[in-house]
Amino acid sequence: MTTTTYAARPIAPRALKELRTADDAGRPAEPFTDTEGGAPLRCCLRRSEPGEVIALVSYAPLRRWASETGVTPGAYDEQGPVFIHAGECHGPAGDALPFTGAHRTVRRYSGEGRILGGRLVREPGDFPQAFLEAFDDPAVALVHVRAVEYGCFLYEVRRD
Incomplete structure (x- = not known):
């Protein structure tokens, strides 16, 4: 019997670097200190801790995938808000599927x-x-x- 494991992919380091300068809507990132914690970080696929410096940016995941593969997502090219660390991030600490505690x-x-x-x-x-x-x-x-x-x-x- 073969078991296939599917891995969650965080936002790629190159994209993160770009998003920390200007997001996919063309707006500059505005870092802030997260006083409460709990924001779902898409750079390391975990929830933020109080005191971490993060940013809420607009991200177009299908557009970025399409640019890598040479296709055009057409009307499915949507962008939306994601939280990321405002500075360098080392990515996920493990391989467990993140953010599974809700529908x-x-x-x-x-x-x-x-x-x-x-x-x-x-x-x-x-x-x-x-x-x-x-x-x-x-x-x-x-x-x-x-x-x-x-x-x-x-x-x-x-x-x-």
Whole structure:
């Protein structure tokens, strides 16, 4: 029996460097000290701690993926808010799937950057099956995991 593990991909270091200067909407980053903690950081895929210096920036995940692969996402080129560390970040500390403690959607995209549907994930243990179902479809190139309540991008999972 073969077990496939799907890895959450944080925002890439090169993109983070660019976002710390100007976000995908063209606005400069505005770092601030997080006094409460708990912001979902997309650079290291964990929640922020009180006192960390972070920034809320606009990020276009499908646009950035499309530029790497040479496709045009068309109308699916959306951008939205993400929290990142305002300075250098060392990335995720482990390989556990992050941000699974609430309902999430697993949104599927084709190699041409078109949406192919999605799935609501209610329980943390349901993520592996949702990824398996997504990637059982040969047309699916990547998936985005998003928050249900706001639709915010949390992380990407790509086909192995």
